Every structure is written in C-alpha cells, then in structure tokens.
Amino acid sequence: MADRKSRKTTLDKDLEKFSDVEEASIFVARSLVAPGIALLFLALAVVYAALTVSGAPGAVVIVAAAAIGGYMALNIGANDVANNVGPAVGAKAITMGSALIMAAIFESAGALIAGWNVVATISAGIIPPALIDEPALLVHMxxxxxxxxxxWVHFSTWIGAPVSTTHSLVGAVLGAGLAAAGIGAVDWLTIGTIAFGWAASPLIGGAMAALFLAFIESSIVYQDDKIAAARRNVPLLIALMAGSFAAYLTLLGMNFAGDGASLVSVAVGAATFVLAWIVAHRLVKMQSIGLENRNQSLKVLFRIPLVAAAALLSFAHGANDVSNAVGPLAAIVHALVERNIQTDTLNIPVWVMVIGAMGISVGLLLYGPRLIRMVGEQITRLNPMRAFSVALATAFTVLVASWLGLPVSTTHIAVGGVFGVGFFREWYTANSQQRRNYIERKRLRENAVDGEDEDAPKPRKQKSGKANSQQEVIRRRLVRRAHVRTIVAAWFATVPAAALFSALVFWASSVLL
Known part of the structure; x- marks a missing residue:
C-alpha cells in the first residue's frame, strides 16, 4: 500500500514537471513569433528582389542591399510610426489593434502613392556625387x-526611445562619406542646416501644441457653456487641420519646387479649409445634440477628428520616410545597373518601393505597440483634446518647415508636441486665473443646486504646510522626467552615433573585402 502511494506521488511530480516544461515552451515560442515573422518577411524580400534583378549587373549585391533595406523598413515601422498613432491610442480614441491596422494601411498607401518624389540619392546633399570616383565606392558607402x-534605430527601439530615422540615416551617410572621401567631401552647410532643424523642430512642435491646447482650454474647456463653445470652435480646428494636411501633402507630391509649388499648395489648403469647415460645422452640430455640458462630451466631439488626424499623419509619414529605407537601396540599384552616379535623378523600381512600404507595415504590426504606449501613455496623460493639439501642431509645423526648406523630423515634432502639452498643463494648472475662476463658478452652481447658501463661508481643508505642498507638486508632475531624459539623450546621440558606427562598418568591410 505504501509503495503504491509512493509511486503515485512520484508520478504526480513527474507530470507536474512535464506541465512546467510545456508552459515554458509555449512562453518561449510566443517570444519567437515576432522575430520569426520578421525573418520570413526578409526572406520573401530577398526572393522577390532575386527574381526581379536576376541576370542584372551586380545582382548579388542588389539582393543583399534589398535585405538590409527591408531590415531598415522594419525598424522604421517599429520606431517612427508610434509618433503618428501614439497620441490617439493614449487618448483612448482608438484601440491598439485598430491603430496598428489603420497605420499599416495608410503608411503603405502614403509610400506607394506619394513616396516616389521623395525617394532620391540621399548622398547628393551630404556627399556631392562628383566626389565619388566609381559606382563601387557609392555602393560600399x-x-x-x-x-x-x-x-541604431533597432537599438533605440529596444531601449524605448523614439528617434528620427531620417537623422539616423543622415548621420550614417555622413560617417560613411567621411570614411570614404575625407572631411573635405562633406557639405557642412547642409549638415548645419540639418542640425538646426534637428534642434529647432521639437521646440517648435512643443510650442505649437501648447498654443493649440491653450486655445482649446480657454475657448472651450473652461467655458460655462461647453457645447455652444465647441460648436463654434471645433469646426474651425478641424478645418485648420484639414487645410494644413492638404497643403502639406500637395507640397510633398509636387514635382517642382519654388513659388509655383507654394502657391498651388496654398490654394489647395485654402479650398480644403473652407470645405472642411462647412462639413465639420454641420457634423459637430448634429453630433452635439443631446450631449451634456461636461468634458466627457468634448472628448466625444474630438474623437473622430483625432483618428482622422492620426490616419493623415501616417499617410504623410509613409510618403516621406519610406525614402529612409529604400533611398539608399535605389541609389545602389541605380549605380550598379545604370553605372552612372553623376546624377541626382533616380529611376525608382516598383519592387524597391514595395519592399519599403511592406517592411514599414510589418515592423509596425510586430514591434510598434511598445513605443506607441511610450509616446501615447508614458510621457504625459493624454485625452482627445490634448492629442488633437499634438496632431495639429505636427501637421502645421511640418508644413511651415517644408515651405522654409528646413529638414525637420516628424518624430521630433510629434514627441516635442507631447512634451509641450504636458509642460503646458503643469503651468496652466498652477497659474491660470481663468481655470480658478471657472472652478469657483462651478462650485457655486453646484452649491446652489444643492440648496446651500452661496454667501455662507465654506470650510476649507487644512494644508499640511508649504514643504509638503511642494513635495506634492513634484510628485504629481504631469510630465515624467525620466522619459524626457531618455528620449532627449537618444536624440542628441543619433547623428554622431550613427556616423561613428557607419564609419567603423565602412572601414571594417574595406579590410575584410
């Protein structure tokens, strides 16, 4: 009897061990799904490129470059796209799954529809083509x-820092150019202009987002009749967003630059503004019927415009930043097939654009949620009004920078906008007389409804002292400083780190090859 009981206990223990092993295997398998799908995409990109360029000069090098370009596109999707949909997810205007699907669709559409004119030889502005002796050197660079x-973008994504893929690639081309042609080959005026845009863009984006939020707070949120104020001002904001996006996308898709392009984009933006205001005025009026006079109703009115803004930002990002993945790939294909590098004009093969567009979407779906949560939830608390301010500031700032010819980063502007909204909330909460007056009027109305004597003195809670009050202010800061430091440090490190690493890769490959 004892032996039978002992055998049973031993069997139970063994079965429990098998169960633990099974659970561990499932956990490990889940963690390998995303890398497995990413490797499958790269394998398909290699096969696609091999079938397309089979028999062409330098086909093996082109296929290898296609794999690396696909890897870059995956990283762009994992890192950059978070800035477009992060505020909408953080404001709970859209779920994570819906945001991923929407962004993947609009990123691909932007890359394939409007990305053709943006993709060019990125080395033409940093390292003049006339200084490159032969196609092989350009390919190597x-x-x-x-x-x-x-x-670098992969590492930044791993540590949770949304960096600019544009500046990562600029730094990488700079480093490879220095290693290949020396310091005299670099167009330092272009580098200085890029550095200025790099430093100014988050400050401009933050300031614009704070201004838009200040307008929303003062003209809608802290008005006694919120619904009437929203009917007047929300259509105006929607029209401004639509006009800005229309002008930006027109400027982005123009085949020429200068005053002609600017005039056309202004005309398109103005026409879109008027049309959007007419439509939005009717929709907001219909949507506001029956809503209560409270902030929750305002969130309802801003939800659809915010989702639309996130979709348009994703389209614009796909049109602009696909060049970071396939621009160098297109230059390599051009150098090997055409054997002519003394030109700024490239014929972009369709298969190159497809790899870039699909890679961005796959990277977003596999690895995007982490940085989406960082941008949308972990820097500061967002609602639809604050997130809309970020989206509108991003569109408006990028548009103005495009007119001025400043090379700015949508990543820096969007994240700077989130910072700006958070820091403005800290200042406004502590210093706004309008907010204090509104809260006092609201308290008096509530007391009147409850039948209390409005003139009677109200008991106040005793504060625990100035020191404790200051500690409470610090504890309840609306912007998490740790994330600010991580992100800003990654921004400042991007160009020099990418340049140094690129130079090392160039030298190492030169020795090995």
Missing part, C-alpha cells in the same frame, strides 16, 4: 550607411 542606421 550606402551599404555601410544602411547597416549602421538600421542597427
């Missing part, structure tokens, strides 16, 4: 730049 930029 672009391969080193792609590898180092991809690894």
């Amino acid at each position: 672009m391969m080193a730049a792609l590898i180092s930029a991809s690894l």
Whole structure:
C-alpha cells in the first residue's frame, strides 16, 4: 500500500514537471513569433528582389542591399510610426489593434502613392556625387550607411526611445562619406542646416501644441457653456487641420519646387479649409445634440477628428520616410545597373518601393505597440483634446518647415508636441486665473443646486504646510522626467552615433573585402 502511494506521488511530480516544461515552451515560442515573422518577411524580400534583378549587373549585391533595406523598413515601422498613432491610442480614441491596422494601411498607401518624389540619392546633399570616383565606392558607402542606421534605430527601439530615422540615416551617410572621401567631401552647410532643424523642430512642435491646447482650454474647456463653445470652435480646428494636411501633402507630391509649388499648395489648403469647415460645422452640430455640458462630451466631439488626424499623419509619414529605407537601396540599384552616379535623378523600381512600404507595415504590426504606449501613455496623460493639439501642431509645423526648406523630423515634432502639452498643463494648472475662476463658478452652481447658501463661508481643508505642498507638486508632475531624459539623450546621440558606427562598418568591410 505504501509503495503504491509512493509511486503515485512520484508520478504526480513527474507530470507536474512535464506541465512546467510545456508552459515554458509555449512562453518561449510566443517570444519567437515576432522575430520569426520578421525573418520570413526578409526572406520573401530577398526572393522577390532575386527574381526581379536576376541576370542584372551586380545582382548579388542588389539582393543583399534589398535585405538590409527591408531590415531598415522594419525598424522604421517599429520606431517612427508610434509618433503618428501614439497620441490617439493614449487618448483612448482608438484601440491598439485598430491603430496598428489603420497605420499599416495608410503608411503603405502614403509610400506607394506619394513616396516616389521623395525617394532620391540621399548622398547628393551630404556627399556631392562628383566626389565619388566609381559606382563601387557609392555602393560600399550606402551599404555601410544602411547597416549602421538600421542597427541604431533597432537599438533605440529596444531601449524605448523614439528617434528620427531620417537623422539616423543622415548621420550614417555622413560617417560613411567621411570614411570614404575625407572631411573635405562633406557639405557642412547642409549638415548645419540639418542640425538646426534637428534642434529647432521639437521646440517648435512643443510650442505649437501648447498654443493649440491653450486655445482649446480657454475657448472651450473652461467655458460655462461647453457645447455652444465647441460648436463654434471645433469646426474651425478641424478645418485648420484639414487645410494644413492638404497643403502639406500637395507640397510633398509636387514635382517642382519654388513659388509655383507654394502657391498651388496654398490654394489647395485654402479650398480644403473652407470645405472642411462647412462639413465639420454641420457634423459637430448634429453630433452635439443631446450631449451634456461636461468634458466627457468634448472628448466625444474630438474623437473622430483625432483618428482622422492620426490616419493623415501616417499617410504623410509613409510618403516621406519610406525614402529612409529604400533611398539608399535605389541609389545602389541605380549605380550598379545604370553605372552612372553623376546624377541626382533616380529611376525608382516598383519592387524597391514595395519592399519599403511592406517592411514599414510589418515592423509596425510586430514591434510598434511598445513605443506607441511610450509616446501615447508614458510621457504625459493624454485625452482627445490634448492629442488633437499634438496632431495639429505636427501637421502645421511640418508644413511651415517644408515651405522654409528646413529638414525637420516628424518624430521630433510629434514627441516635442507631447512634451509641450504636458509642460503646458503643469503651468496652466498652477497659474491660470481663468481655470480658478471657472472652478469657483462651478462650485457655486453646484452649491446652489444643492440648496446651500452661496454667501455662507465654506470650510476649507487644512494644508499640511508649504514643504509638503511642494513635495506634492513634484510628485504629481504631469510630465515624467525620466522619459524626457531618455528620449532627449537618444536624440542628441543619433547623428554622431550613427556616423561613428557607419564609419567603423565602412572601414571594417574595406579590410575584410
């Protein structure tokens, strides 16, 4: 009897061990799904490129470059796209799953529809083509730049820092160019302009977002009749957003630059503004019928415009930033097939654009949620009004920068907008007389409804002292400083780190090859 009981206990223990092993296997398998799908995409990109360029000069190098370009596109999707949909997710205007699907669709559409005119030889502005002696040297430079930029963006995504893929690639091309042609080959005026845009864009984005939020707070949120105020001002904000996006996308898609392009974009933006205001005025009026005079109703009115803004930002980002993945790849294909590098004009193969567009979407779906939560939830608390301010500021700032010819980053502007909204809330909560007056009027109305004597003195809670009050202010800061430091440090490190790593890759590959 004792032996039978002992055997039973031993069997139960063994079965429990098998169960633990099974659970561990499932956990490990889940963690390997995303890398497995990413590797499958890269394998398909290699096969697609091989079938397309089979028999062409330098086909093996082109296929290898296609794999690296696909890897860069995956990293762009994992890192950059979070800035477009993060505020909408953080404001709970859209779920994570819906945001991923929407962003993937609009990123791909933007890349394939409007990305053709943006993709160019990125080395033409940093390292003049006339200084490159032979196509093989250009190919070598672009391969080193792609590898180092991809690894830097991958590392930044891993530590949870949304960095600019544009500046990562600029730094990588700069480093490879220095290693290949020396310091005299660099167009330092272009680098200085890029650095200025790099430093100014988050400040401008933050200031614009704070201004838009200040307008919303003062003209809608802290008005006694919120619904009437929303009917007047929300259509105006929606029209401004639509006009800004229309002008930006027109400028982005123009085949020429200068006053002609600016005039056309202004005309398109103005026409879109008028049309959007007419439509939005009717929709907001219909949507506001029956809503209560409270902030929750305002969130309802801003939800659809915010989702639309996130979709348009994703389209614009796909049109602009697909060049970071396939621009160097297109330059490599052009150099090997055409054997002519003394030109700024590239014929972009369709298969190159497809790899870039699909890679961005796959990277977003696999690895995007982490940075979406960082941008939308972990820097500061967002609602639809604050998130809409970020989206509108991003569109408006990018548009103005495009007119001025400043190379800015949508990443820096969007994240700077989130910072700006958070810091403005800290200042406004502590200093706004309008907010204090509104809260006092609201308290008096509530007391009147409850039948209390409005003139009677009200008991006040005793504060625990100035020191404790200051500690409470610090504890309840609306912007998490730790995330600010991480992100800003990654921004400042991007160009020099990518440049140094690219130079090392160039030198190492030169020695090995």
